[in-house]
Amino acid sequence: MPTHPDTPFIAPVSAMPPRVLVADDDAASCRFLCDGLRSLGAQALACGDGMMALQHACAEVFDLLLLDCRMPGAGALQVLTSLRGNPQAGSAECIAVATTAELAPRDRQSLLAAGFTEILLKPCSMADLQRVLMLVQPERSDACVLDDQAALSSSGDTATMLALRRLLREELILLEQELEPLSRDRFGFGERLHRLRSSCGFCGAAALSTQTIWLQQRLSEREATPAALTRFRKTLLTTLQALDR
Known part of the structure; x- marks a missing residue:
């Protein structure tokens, strides 16, 4: 690393x-x-x-x-x-x-x-x-965490994919730091997840994309629960680990 x-x-x-x-x-x-x-x-x-x-x-x-x-x-x-x-x-x-x-x-x-x-x-x-x-349990497979084939299909070439993944890494570090206060702002959190979902798609962050979509669904019904936030944070950290390899 x-x-x-x-x-x-x-x-x-x-x-x-x-x-x-x-x-x-x-x-x-x-x-x-x-x-x-x-x-x-x-x-x-x-x-x-x-x-x-x-x-x-x-x-x-x-x-x-x-x-x-x-x-x-x-x-x-x-x-x-x-x-x-x-x-x-x-x-x-x-x-x-x-x-x-x-x-x-x-x-x-x-x-x-x-x-x-x-x-x-x-x-x-x-x-x-x-x-x-x-x-x-996304940590069971790096392929599920970062799908290079999907990322290349979205970004077009390796250089662009790597540049987008560096931006995603910075975004995830900041999001992890802000996660607790942000989770109390249902609208703001939903908007942040909407942007993250797009970034995940371009970078092939399959596991985090799945968790982001799921959390968006939960926020559309009620505030995020501790269990939902724990699962999302776990996948976020796993994705960061994969990005740093």
């Missing part, structure tokens, strides 16, 4: 095993998802219906929810809507991914508008599960 007199020390980001709630009434799908997540280092809890998933998500803190769109009792949309409406729930601010075997364009828009970060189509692969885990 290069050293500069004005470069702040950034503590390494620890990688704790993410806790994932998998809700699916299809036994084969549930088994594959849980076994796959566990093989990737996650802790997975399985349940077979929507109401049970909601009970677990209210009582416990998970890092990620995988919710099947069609389950007995309540589907993914109903579960997440109830969970987001209960700020006392342990996983009220948890990142959620909807799983489904078929998806119409209008259904995709409804799920994203309801707060799902992504939709996972079944049958899925181990690569798909790895990508989903990166939503909550």
Whole structure:
């Protein structure tokens, strides 16, 4: 890591095993998802219906929810809507991914508008599960943190990409310092995230872009919670570490 007199020390980001709630009434799908997540280092809890998933998500803190769109009792949309409406729930601010075997364009828009970060189509692969885990644990892969191919596609050439990444690095250092007071200004924070989202796109900062979009969604509904800010800051620091390599 290069050293500069004005470069702040950034503590390494620890990688704790993410806790994932998998809700699916299809036994084969549930088994594959849980076994796959566990093989990737996650802790997975399985349940077979929507109401049970909601009970677990209210009582416990998970890092990620995988919710099947069609389950007995309540589907993914109903579960997440109830969970987001209960700020006392342990996983009220948890990142959620909807799983489904078929998806119409209008259904995709409804799920994203309801707060799902992504939709996972079944049958899925181990690569798909790895990508989903990166939503909550971006430090698992540098490729997820900084996507050079995407950045080159946006910026046009290596020199421009590197120049934009230097600007992003400066922006992230300042944002990390201002994050706490800025988070109390809902409008100002939203505007700052809007600009950051654009910068992330040009620089191929995939993980931070995902967290920025998710936080924008949360701010459109209410103020940012400590859990949401912690997750965003973790990804911000991970991106800074990648930019300094």
